Amino acid sequence: MAYFDNIKPKKGNIHIVKDRCKGCGFCVEYCPNNVLELSEEFNIKGYHPPYIKHEEDCIYCQLCETICPEFSIYVTLKEEEEEIEKSKS
Numbered sequence: 001m002a003y004f005d006n007i008k009p010k011k012g013n014i015h016i017v018k019d020r021c022k023g024c025g026f027c028v029e030y031c032p033n034n035v036l037e038l039s040e041e042f043n044i045k046g047y048h049p050p051y052i053k054h055e056e057d058c059i060y061c062q063l064c065e066t067i068c069p070e071f072s073i074y075v076t077l078k079e080e081e082e083e084i085e086k087s088k089s
């Protein structure tokens with residue numbers, strides 16, 4: 001249907017502020033698409049921050065951002081950033 005041809009799924013750019021993270025794993029546990037995983041590395045506080053395992057699967061639901069008790073993860077909309085980049089060039 002033509003109407004739906006114009007609807008593109010949203011894609012997110014995930015940003016992790018590693019040294020704020022307390023390694024609780026909420027973002028990993030509750031992400032609906034298993035985009036994240038806790039890493040083996042230690043941050044400055046001695047916790048394991050998450051890393052992005054499947055960025056292409058992020059649907060910009062922002063649940064990770066909402067659920068993180070330390071404000072150490074946030075997501076921006078990929079299309080918007082691409083538009084801004086295009087307008088600069």
Ligand code: SF4
Nearest residue numbers: 031058059061062064
């Ligand atoms: S925005 Fe949603 S899909 Fe993307 S990493 Fe966060 S919880 Fe997962």
Ligand code: SF4
Nearest residue numbers: 021022024025027068
């Ligand atoms: S929810 Fe926040 S504090 Fe918990 S592991 Fe994820 S980024 Fe770290």
